[in-house]
Amino acid sequence: MPAFLLYLVHTLFPPDTRQPTELGADFMILVTGIGIVFILTRYQKWRWLWREWLTTVDHKRIAIMYLIAAIAMLFRGGVDALMLRTNLALPNVRPIGALEYNEVFTTHGTIMIFFMAMPFIFALFNAVIPLQIGSRDVAFPRLNAMSYWLFAFGAILFNISFVIGGSPNAGWTGYPPLTEVAFNPGPGESYYFLSLLIAGIGTTITGINFLVTIIRMRAPGMTLMRMPMFVWSVLTTSALIIFAFPPLTVALALSLLDRTFGSSFFTLGHGGMPMMYVNLFWLFGHPEVYIVILPAFGIFSEVVPTFSKKRLFGYTTMVISLVSIMFLAYGTWVHHFFTMGAGPTVNAFFGLSTMLIAIPTGVKIFNWIFTMWGGRIRITVAMLYQMAFIPTFVVGGATGIMLSVVPADYQLHNSYWVVAHFHNVLIGGTVFGLLSGLYYWWPKMFGFILNERQGKVAFWLFVIGFWVTFLPQYLLGLEGMTRRMYTYPFGFGWHELNLISTLGAFIMGAGFLALVYNIVWSLRYGERDLTGDPWNGRTLEWSLPSPAPEYNFARIPVVHGVDEFWAMKESGDTLANHLRPQDVKTLELPKNTGMPFMLGLSFFVGGFGMTFLWWPIAIFGGLGVVACLLYAAFDYNDKKHLPADVIRHTERSWGRLQA
Amino acid sequence: MSEGMSEHSEIEAVEPGLEFLRPKFEVEGFPWAQVMGYVFSLLLTFAALLLVVYHAMPPILLLAVILALALGQAGLQLGVFMHLREGRGTAWQLLPLGLAFFIAFALIGTSIWIMLFKTGVS
Incomplete structure (x- = not known):
């Protein structure tokens, strides 16, 4: 014993x-x-936690759970980033060693992409999409809860690697042969493959769910060309997810087979082809960066018209550019490995296709500027993030174009210049966009407004910190500093710039703390949103009380044009002032279920067993998965009725029901 | 009783256009097609695996055979599980399906093109 x-x-x-x-x-x-x-x-509170949250299938509650997870993971990834920057602040001073540094940059990248950016966009998908399209829920509410719990348990499996067994250390891309069991024994990389596989199933399901929701569940009258731009961006993002995640799943699963069962798909020996992993990974990886940026584009397309008090400029061109970015996103992945040496023809093709993406993106930038042009601009926190986004993203995009020039890429590849570029677009684009959306839709999600003054402090800390961190990194890249170095000697001329960069990272950290303080303070003292329309919004989600009731719409609205709620307010004909008691019907809503949680837990147990090759545990988890799916398939009692009287009572308490 | 009836008739149907998502347990029998489809999928998968593991034939023939098995598998999945044979008025599921085929072939084709460099340099 x-x-x-x-x-x-x-x-x-x-x-x-x-x-x-x-x-x-x-x-x-x-x-x-x-x-x-x-x-x-x-x-x-145990019973409350289980009944109200862990078993919920309500998209608004799932959104809140995604958001909490995303902010927690932003903290974890941010602490990782500060550890990395501390190690590089001064030459030869290294609080953490090479191995731990590898682990920290691996988890930093993986967490920020898969467990911060992805749940953050899904939080906004869930919070906003059904409300914007005038629907009572997503198409498949139970699958929605399954997506969440698969993501959540994947994230837990990834995070415990830090304290149990050892972290992955082969970078967020997990290239072989470094992930081969011969070169990387221990559970670390298995954690990486399994947690991303589990979370990836959830992500794929979310993509399917929202594609179906947007295509099938729009309110009557909402044609495709009347959809709010955020809905368009989610439609294209969902299509990207559906086609981009399978190559990742294949790459991860085959790598896992190589590690666990001794196959040789990507191994150095036995006819394996490691570069095929790289090809498959970026087949996913490049669409992935558009998966996280397109929702940000959608958020800005909502924020700019609202705070400029103008209709979005160039709606049709916005749609065309979204759809063309979606297609072009599949045709550029080789630019992540130009230096593999696939030959001049291949590299030239993918260099050109990369440059092409700048055209629709440029169209969007100009459209936002033209929307603001001549508008009555209100400088709120959401709008500030948008205004910081435009110059930041233009710089990030321009450096991306420079990288797409193949000979230049051969010089810049793997240098800090690349690090600066992708943080420039991922923070300047995705994170600014998500924070803008957070401030914009927070009242709708929680029923109170985040304090604007505190929000502006957090904004300035975050944006100034961002530039102080990443501008020096461009210069470091030009001076020859390569990425993923854990320390460097004195005398290369790198130390001043590195020190400035580290300083900037801590300013960003302070910005994060200010954001958290802002949330906690506003939770207690923040202004309550009693109107449901704190920003004088233009789209249907603002026609509902904040937060929206479980059934969203007592009566489904009929849509006549873009910016339907704005038109309603113009004509004085809102949803509330002509809802009569006889219009309210008893509704059929999905019933809460513990199955998604148990399914996620089973995947977690199975994944943990496979990580340590403890087969009885792995098989036990697998059986749990099968049991949950069987239960889900034969559970016909999955609907509940919400009586019309309850709805009438709720609506009357909001003053939204005519006598 | 009549109270309950009227309350029931007040229930709004599922979203317009989504009626087909309601399961029809009464009209449909045991899903033999799906069960057999599942069994055949497993058979095709294990056949391919065993052929490769035991090097059952010369490499070129092996490639051809597992490719044929893969095509059979794809057809089976599309026909039995992906609702390809079910029409509901407009056959607009053909559009995303065409898109899927286009993307799959474009990605596989370009991947082969990209990885051909090995024959060029070695």
Whole structure:
């Protein structure tokens, strides 16, 4: 028995994880965990947690859970970033060693893309899309909950790698042969493959769910060309997800087979082809960057008209450019590995296709500027992020065009110049967009407004910190600093720029703290949104109370044009002032279910078993998955009725029902 | 009783256009097609795996055979599980299907083109 325990401790906590930072993290997790359990038990909230949240199929609640996860992961990824920057602040001063540095940049990248940006966009999908298209829910509410729990348990599986068994350390791309079991023993890379596979299933399902929702569930009269631009962006994003995630799934699954069962798809020996992994990964990876940027484009297309008090300039060209970006996104992936040397023809083709994407993107930038032109602009936090986005994203896009020039790429590849470029577009584009959307839709999600003054402090810290961090990195790249270095000697002329960059990273960290303070403060003292329309909005979600009731619309609106709610307000004919009691019908709503949570848990148990090659546990988890799916297939009792009287009562309490 | 009836008739149907999503358990029998489709998918998969694991034939022939098995598998999936044979008025599922084929062939074709460099340099 003690031998067994010894084996367990040695496997779960191998010597190289017994570092001060990781023991500190272990301790923090333990304390936080005990704290949460204590509070839930003390205030008898377990039943509430299970009934109201863990089993919910309501898209608005799923949105909130995605958002909480995204902000938590932004914290984790941000702490990783600060560790990386601290290590590079001064030459030869390295608080963390090479191995741990590899682990930290791997988890930083993976978490920020898969477990921060993705849930953040899904939070806004869920919070906004059904309301904007005048629908009571998404097409498949249970699948929606499944998506969330697969994502959540994938994220947990990835995050525990830091404290149990050892983190992945081959970069967020996980290229072979570095991920081969011969060169990278231990559970780290298996954690990476399994958690991304599990979360990837959830993401694919979300893509399908929202594509179907947008195509089939729009309110009567809402033709495709009357959809709000955010809905268009989600439609194109969903299409990208559906076609982009399968290559990733294939690449990860085959790599996992190589590691676990000794196959040789991507191995160096036995006829494997490591570069095929790279090809498949970027077949997913390039559409992925558009998956995270297109929703941001959609958010800006909502924020700009609202705060400029003008219709979006060039609606049709906006749609055309979204759809052409969607198509072009599939045709550029080789620019991530020009230096593989596929030959001049291949590289020239993909260089040109990359440059082409700048055209529709430029159209969008100009359309936003023309929307603001001559508008009555209100400088809110959401609008500030948009105004910071335009110059930032233009710089990021321009440096991207420079990278698409193949000979230049051969010089810049793998340098800090690339690091600066992709942070420029991912933070300047995606994160600014998501934060803009956060401030814009927060009242609709939670029923109160985030304090604007505090929000502006967070904004300035974040944006100034961003430029101080990443502008020096362009110069460092030109001076020859390569990415993923864990330290550097004195005398290369790199130390001043690195110190400035680290300083900027801490300013961004302060911006994050200000954001969290803003949320916590506003939760207690923030202005309540009693009208449901705090920004004088233009689209249907603002026609509902904040937060929207479980059924969203007591009566489904009929849509006559773009900016339907604006037209309603112009004509004085809002949803509320002509809802008569006899218009309200008893509604059929999806019933809460514990199945999605149990399915996620089963995947987690199975994934954990496979990570450590403990087959009984893996098989147990797999059986759990099958059991959950069988239960879901034969559970016919999945609907509940919401009586008309309850709806009438709710609407009357909002003053939205005519006598 | 009549109260309950009237309440029931007040229930709004599922979203217009989504009526087909309602399961029709009464009219449809046991889903033999799906069960057999599942079994045949597994058979085709294991046939391909075993042929490769045991090097059952010369490489070129092996490639041809597993390609044929893959095409059979794809047809089976599309026909049995992907609702290709079900028409509901307009056959507009053909549009995304065409798009899927286009993207799949474009991606596979260009991937082969990209990876051909190995024959060029080695």
